[in-house]
Amino acid sequence: MKPRDLGDLALRNLREAVLRNSLTTLGVAVGVASLVAMLSLGVGLQQLAAKRLSQSGLFDSVFVTSRMNLRGMGRNATPSPADKPPRLLDEDARQEISRLPNVVEVYPQVRFFSEVRYDGKPFATMVAGMPESSKSSGSFDGMQGSFFSGPAAYETILQSEFAKELNPQTSTLIGKELVLRYAERQSIPPNPADSSAAASSSSSSSSESLPGGFSVVPKEMRLRIIGVVDTEPAAGFGGYGNGRLLIPLQVAMILHAAQINDLRDIVRGTSSAPTFASLTVRAKGPAYVEALEASIKDMGFGAFSLLDASKSLRIFFSVFDLLLGIFGSLALAVATLGIINTLVMAILERRREIGILKALGAADGDVKQLFFVEAGVMGLLGGILGAFLGWLIGRALTFGTNVYLHRQNLPGVDISSVPWWLVLGAITFAIIVSLAAGLYPASRAARLNPVEALRYE
């Protein structure tokens, strides 16, 4: 039989027992709805977690340090033959890294210890310079106040935990000023007398002249508080600590504040040019991080990313989704029994009709296909309805959760998500399950003896 005729006959048969077939289809819909609702929760929670983590900027970034930082710090000081010679992390290196493929931006980590004076009281904290691009990272979504008015504005955004130390009513801080006290690094040119003294008293290294040093001078500046943020846009890594007072990166750089690497550089006398403690390299996405990390290591720098943590997160949510999917599928399994029951009943009722069809020349395959199509149509309709119901359940759960969170004075979240692949997957799954359920009834109908079927009253 041609597919169109098969479809016509199947739809006609389904219309004949409209109540029973509707109830069976509804059963499939409930099964699919439970599956979609469960998986939408899994996907929603995964997206929520991924969004929170990506807001920290940790998963699409590679943190670059000079490999020199690590020598003599418990690591093997003898480089392996495959290792490139260690390089300085200076402006040249920054430019070179920024030319690598799939790099969005490269900016230095500027973090320094400071004392904040507010309302006459001192508070110790870590200052972090934030690049202009962090505005669109999502880290500052939902913040109180606003982002920096410009890349060189003398403004600050406080991390909420630190802001609470200044004043528990954080919203009252916005618009106020604070004083930032920090240690400024001031360069000292090389002293020729020191060089000659070293030459006369030393041996082989006497030919190298020592570079100049720097002095540390206390400085202070006034900053206007323009925002308070709940997230941690400058979360700590590599021992640099959480930045809890955020200022524009450009401002942080021109302060020439003494950083953790300055003492090391002056002792090693590596170069008179300023170097960076570390660079943050932002990739186009987490997928590019691994290759980027390898390229940077090849260039002779130390590179570090949270790729493994990201992988663990994905594994966790895959297992979580699988479990939710199994629980969600239980209802669909029950619906499968409903389809089998409906089709077996249909065989009993339509026994004579099957006999007539066979007498008129229907092959076993035609009869089988007819029942298959009927099962498939119930699966398709149940799948479509179920995907919609599942989406509705997800929305209802999100609504209920947000009502609860608002009562707890917590911000709302979207805990369910029904992406297009979930809708298509659920409908396809419903059809496959329905066809599988139709397998036994269809082959039973096809095997009916036409003579006996024609005798059936």
Place this chain on the structure above:
Amino acid sequence: MPNPEPAIRLEHISRHYTMGDAVIRAVDDVSFEVPSGEFLALLGSSGSGKSTLLNLIAGLDLPTSGSVVVHGQDLSKVSSLELARYRRQTVGMVFQSFNLLPRMTLEENVELPLRLAEVDRSDRAARVREALERVGLDKRVGHRPSELSGGEQQRAAIARALVNRPKLLLADEPTGNLDSATGESILTLLREIQKNPGMTIVMVTHERPLAERFADRLAVMGDGKLLSNGAPR
């Protein structure tokens, strides 16, 4: 001059059923031939095996032994798929209880064999109309079987049996559910259909007078065996 190939040739055909330890010989070693274009009436009392024999010729059932050869095709040696094609293309069947599908209109019932034979949609309407005109029901195309009389339903069943232009029309008690006048009109119709060149009709009936009036030959069955086979007196 050799005899032309008969439309139907039954060679030592038997159909036995087992019920527990008992063997029921519904058809027992029956052999005869039906020439092409003949109207054969199979007579016999209930349980004589005439309907079983008709089902074997229709390819709805398979013999326990022996062979059924229809237009040179041995039905006991073909696959179930070929048997379905044989029922679709070579045979038209008419039943005592009409066996029209109640939820379909007359037109849809008659179209059903064309759907199974995968005839193009564009050709179907004309073929259905032609078949219904032949049985005088072309004005009732949109009616459902329940809206027709018994005679009309049997005519519709005949139209459905003829729509695929078969060479063999098998009728199982076609007048069994009809009054005598209507039954006679149905047999008149079958006789007209038989006038088509090459159309062979085998009719199972227990109404001997009607069979004698309309059939070319009578084959009488009893206890699964062929008791007599010859022209009506």
